[in-house]
Amino acid sequence: KDQQGTFSASAATEDCNKSKSSSADPDYCRRILVRDAKGSIREIILPKGLDLDRPKRTRTSFTAEQLYRLEMEFQRCQYVVGRERTELARQ
Numbered sequence: 001k002d003q004q005g006t007f008s009a010s011a012a013t014e015d016c017n018k019s020k021s022s023s024a025d026p027d028y029c030r031r032i033l034v035r036d037a038k039g040s041i042r043e044i045i046l047p048k049g050l051d052l053d054r055p056k057r058t059r060t061s062f063t064a065e066q067l068y069r070l071e072m073e074f075q076r077c078q079y080v081v082g083r084e085r086t087e088l089a090r091q
Contacts, residue, residue: 030048
């Protein structure tokens with residue numbers, strides 16, 4: 001846990017690595033095997049909070065007109081939120 005009372009990925013990974021010597025991992029750790037660029041297989045310990053099995057969201061496709069409008073809004077204000085964002089999406 002960090003000072004604000006939330007879990008950070010790095011802190012949880014640190015805790016998982018500390019328990020590497022024990023036979024059972026804490027319930028918030030997950031071990032995965034990955035193959036690096038040289039073909040070697042390595043074990044990585046990650047916090048279970050990282051949902052690696054969740055499928056990626058498909059990328060939204062925009063028309064040229066929509067991109068132009070989004071770029072104009074971005075130049076006007078880089079952070080569009082609330083009612084303005086809803087209205088822009090509706091249009």
